[in-house]
Amino acid sequence: MDSENFSSDNGGDTDYRATLAADNALICGLEPDSLLRLVRTAVGLPAEALDRLAVVADKLRAVEGLPQLDSTGD
Structure with missing residues (x-):
């Protein structure tokens, strides 16, 4: 450049x-x-990878018996 x-x-x-x-x-x-x-x-992960990470975290929360969080981040 x-x-x-x-x-x-x-x-x-x-x-x-x-x-x-x-x-x-x-x-x-x-x-x-x-x-x-x-x-x-x-x-540094791309947005798609971060979304997949959040899905896995949500599944782990369910397995641990923790309440689900609002997906909007609020």
């Missing part, structure tokens, strides 16, 4: 890095460690 195609304004990069740092801090604060491991494993 030609460097002329890139803006000299790095504001977007700065915002992205700040968001990434905040997300990482949140993720690192998760307890127990198994939840942290699950989130780290899921980071």
Whole structure:
């Protein structure tokens, strides 16, 4: 790619890095460690894979006798 195609304004990069740092801090604060491991494993997966992961988690909740969660994320 030609460097002329890139803006000299790095504001977007700065915002992205700040968001990434905040997300990482949140993720690192998760307890127990198994939840942290699950989130780290899921980071970067495409939406379709995340949807499949949620389906599996819903099935595991049912097997464990836990109530089903609202699928809208609310």
